[in-house]
Amino acid sequence: MSVLVYVEQVEGKFKKSVFEAVSYAKAVADQQNTNLTAISIGNVAESELKTLGQYGASRVLNVGSEQLQQFVNQAYASVIAEAAQKEGAAIVVLSNSFSGKGLAPRIAVKLRAGLADGVTSLPKTDNGFTVTRTAFSGKAFATVSLTSAVKVISLSPNAFGVKESPADAIIENFTPDVKESDFSAVVKDIVRATDKVSLPDAEIVVSGGRGLKGPENWGMIEELAALLGAATACSKPVSDADWRPHSEHVGQTGIAISPNLYIAIGISGAIQHLAGVSSSKVIVVINKDPEAPFFKVADYGIVGDAFEVVPKLIEAVKAHKA
Amino acid sequence: MKILVCISNVPDTTTKITFTGDNTQFNTAGVQYIVNPYDEIALSRAIELCEGGKGTVTVINVGESQTEPTIRKALAIGADEAVRINAAPRDAYFTAYQIAEYAKTADFDMILCGRESIDYNGAQVAAMIGEFLGIPSISIIKKLEYDGSTATLEREIEGGKEVISVSGKFVASCSEGTAEPKIPNMRGIMSARTKPLSVADAKEIEQLSSILHFETPPPRGTVKLVPAEETAKLVDLLHNEAKVI
Numbered sequence: 289m290s291v292l293v294y295v296e297q298v299e300g301k302f303k304k305s306v307f308e309a310v311s312y313a314k315a316v317a318d319q320q321n322t323n324l325t326a327i328s329i330g331n332v333a334e335s336e337l338k339t340l341g342q343y344g345a346s347r348v349l350n351v352g353s354e355q356l357q358q359f360v361n362q363a364y365a366s367v368i369a370e371a372a373q374k375e376g377a378a379i380v381v382l383s384n385s386f387s388g389k390g391l392a393p394r395i396a397v398k399l400r401a402g403l404a405d406g407v408t409s410l411p412k413t414d415n416g417f418t419v420t421r422t423a424f425s426g427k428a429f430a431t432v433s434l435t436s437a438v439k440v441i442s443l444s445p446n447a448f449g450v451k452e453s454p455a456d457a458i459i460e461n462f463t464p465d466v467k468e469s470d471f472s473a474v475v476k477d478i479v480r481a482t483d484k485v486s487l488p489d490a491e492i493v494v495s496g497g498r499g500l501k502g503p504e505n506w507g508m509i510e511e512l513a514a515l516l517g518a519a520t521a522c523s524k525p526v527s528d529a530d531w532r533p534h535s536e537h538v539g540q541t542g543i544a545i546s547p548n549l550y551i552a553i554g555i556s557g558a559i560q561h562l563a564g565v566s567s568s569k570v571i572v573v574i575n576k577d578p579e580a581p582f583f584k585v586a587d588y589g590i591v592g593d594a595f596e597v598v599p600k601l602i603e604a605v606k607a608h609k610a
Numbered sequence: 611m612k613i614l615v616c617i618s619n620v621p622d623t624t625t626k627i628t629f630t631g632d633n634t635q636f637n638t639a640g641v642q643y644i645v646n647p648y649d650e651i652a653l654s655r656a657i658e659l660c661e662g663g664k665g666t667v668t669v670i671n672v673g674e675s676q677t678e679p680t681i682r683k684a685l686a687i688g689a690d691e692a693v694r695i696n697a698a699p700r701d702a703y704f705t706a707y708q709i710a711e712y713a714k715t716a717d718f719d720m721i722l723c724g725r726e727s728i729d730y731n732g733a734q735v736a737a738m739i740g741e742f743l744g745i746p747s748i749s750i751i752k753k754l755e756y757d758g759s760t761a762t763l764e765r766e767i768e769g770g771k772e773v774i775s776v777s778g779k780f781v782a783s784c785s786e787g788t789a790e791p792k793i794p795n796m797r798g799i800m801s802a803r804t805k806p807l808s809v810a811d812a813k814e815i816e817q818l819s820s821i822l823h824f825e826t827p828p829p830r831g832t833v834k835l836v837p838a839e840e841t842a843k844l845v846d847l848l849h850n851e852a853k854v855i
C-alpha cells in the first residue's frame with residue numbers, strides 16, 4: 289500500500305503544478321500512514337528528480353527508456369499503471385493538466401479504479417473515501433465517493449498549493465514492459481511558446497473582453513500580464529473574432545481556471561464566462577459600466593474606461609515593484 | 611468512412627444550478643437541455659469529414675428516453691443515424707463502457723467526443739473508451755484532418771500544441787477550433803424526424819464512483835470599489851489585503 293504520484297516533466301523540468309501534485313499526494317500519503325513514491329517518464333536530470341524530495345516524495349521511479357522520451361498517451365498510461373501495480377499503490381495522483389486529463393481515465397480503466405478529476409480537496413475518510421471536485425463548470429462542487437480498491441485522483445491546479453515537506457528522495461530506475469501497440473499515435477511536432485505563462489495553471493490571469501474593441505489594443509493587457517508574471521486570457525467573443533487564440537478563451541465552453549488573482553478587463557460577466565472563472569480566489573473587474581454583472585462576483589472593482597485605467601494600473605504596478 | 615460521435619444531454623448554459631433532495635440531486639425542474647456544446651463541435655467536424663458521400667455519422671447517447679429531443683437535434687444538425695443506450699449514465703466509467711461495447715459491434719474508423727461535458731466536466735469518457743477498446747485516445751484536440759487512412763490531430767498542451775499522427779482507429783475529444791458548430795437548417799430538422807434512432811440495452815459493469823452530494827460555491831462578499839484614478843490603492847489592496855501580488 290502506497291501512494292504514487294505521476295510527475296509530468298516538460299523539457300526535463302518540473303513545473304509548479306507538479307510540486308503541487310506532489311505536495312497533495314504527500315498529504316494523502318500521510319493520511320493513509322504510508323509513503324509517497326513519484327514516477328517520472330522521460331529524460332530528467334537526477335538533480336531535478338531530487339527536488340521532488342522537498343515536497344515529500346521519498347522515492348522516485350525514473351523511467352528513462354529511449355522509446356518513452358516523448359509523451360505518448362497510451363504508452364505513458366501503461367507505464368504508470370504498471371508502476372502502480374508493482375508498487376501496490378492504493379491511490380494514484382496526477383495533476384489535471386492537458387496530459388493528465390488524457391492519462392487519468394486510461395489508468396483508471398486499467399486499474400479498475402474509481403477516478404475523481406478536477407479535485408479541489410484532500411480526501412475525507414470518515415465515510416468511505418470522498419473527495420470534492422468542481423462540477424457544472426465551476427457553478428457547483430460535487431462530493432464524490434470512490435468505492436474501488438484502487439483510486440485515481442486528478443488534482444485541479446492551484447487548489448492545494450505547494451507545501452514543503454523535506455524528505456531525501458531515493459532515485460530508482462524503473463524499466464517498464466512496453467508494448468509496441470501502445471505507440472500507434474505518433475507525435476510529429478511540438479510547438480510551445482516558452483516565453484509565456486501557461487494559462488491553466490497560472491497564479492495570476494489578466495483577461496480581456498469585447499470592451500477592448502480590437503486585437504490592436506492587447507498591448508496593455510500583455511504588458512500588465514508580463515509585469516505581474518501572469519497568463520493572458522479572453523472572453524469567447526474575443527477568440528471567436530480571432531482577436532486572440534482559442535487557447536486563451538476561458539469560461540464554460542473554454543478553459544476553466546482557478547488562479548489566485550483574475551483581472552477581468554472589459555468583460556461583462558455573462559453566466560457562461562463566470563462559470564469558468566468563478567473559482568478564482570480573488571477577482572478584480574475593470575469595466576466602464578457600473579451595472580456590469582461581473583461586479584456582483586468581484587472582490588475589487590474599478591468603474592472606468594479600460595483605456596485610461598489599465599495604463600495607470602501598469603504605472604502603479606511598476607511603482608509597487610520598484 | 612464511419613464515424614461515431616458521442617453526445618451528452620446537458621443543461622443549457624444559462625441554467626441556474628440548484629439541487630434538491632438535501633443537495634443530492636441536480637434540480638431538473640424547468641431546465642432546458644441541449645447537445646453538449648463540445649459534442650456539437652465533434653459532431654460538426656464529423657459531418658464535414660463525411661460530406662459529399664465520403665462516409666456516415668452515427669451519434670450515440672447513453673441516456674433514458676427523455677434525452678431523445680437532444681438526439682434528434684444531433685440528427686437535425688446532420689448525423690445520419692442515432693443509437694441510444696437506454697440507461698441513466700451513472701458515471702464516466704459506465705458511459706464509456708457502454709459506448710465501447712457498442713463500438714465493438716460496428717466498424718468505426720474514429721470515435722469523437724467533446725472535450726468534456728459541461729455538467730459533470732469529467733473529460734474522462736474519450737480516453738476511457740480508448741482504453742476499453744485498446745486504441746489511441748487523443749484528448750482535447752483543436753484540429754482534425756483525415757485522409758482516409760491517417761489522421762493528423764493537434765492537441766492542446768500548456769502554452770502550445772502537439773501535432774499527432776494516427777493510422778488506424780482512434781478516439782479523440784474535441785474542443786474549440788476543431789470545427790465551427792453547425793446550426794440545423796429547416797431541411798435538417800424535417801429529416802431528423804425520420805432518421806433511424808435505435809435503442810439498445812445497457813450492459814452491466816461494476817460501479818467505482820458515485821456522487822454523494824453537491825454544494826454551490828459560497829457567495830462572494832460585496833465588491834470593494836476603488837476610484838478610477840486610484841490604481842495605486844488597488845495595487846496596495848491586492849498586495850496587503852488580498853495578498854495575491
Ligand SMILES: Cc1cc2nc3c(=O)[nH]c(=O)nc-3n(C[C@H](O)[C@H](O)[C@H](O)COP(=O)(O)OP(=O)(O)OC[C@H]3O[C@@H](n4cnc5c(N)ncnc54)[C@H](O)[C@@H]3O)c2cc1C
Pocket residue numbers: 496497498499500522523524525526537538539540541542553554555556557558559560561564574575576577580592593594595623647
Ligand atoms: C452556449 C454558450 C457558451 C458560451 N461560453 C462562453 C465561454 O466559455 N466564455 C465566455 O467568455 N463567453 C461564453 N459565452 C458568451 C457569453 O454569453 C457572453 O456573450 C460573453 O462572455 C461576452 O463577452 P464579453 O464580456 O467580452 O463581451 P460583452 O458582453 O460585449 O461585454 C463587454 C464589456 O466591456 C465593457 N466595456 C466596453 N468598453 C469598455 C471600456 N472602454 N472600458 C472598460 N469596459 C468597457 C462593457 O461595459 C461590457 O460590460 C457563451 C455563450 C453561449 C450561448
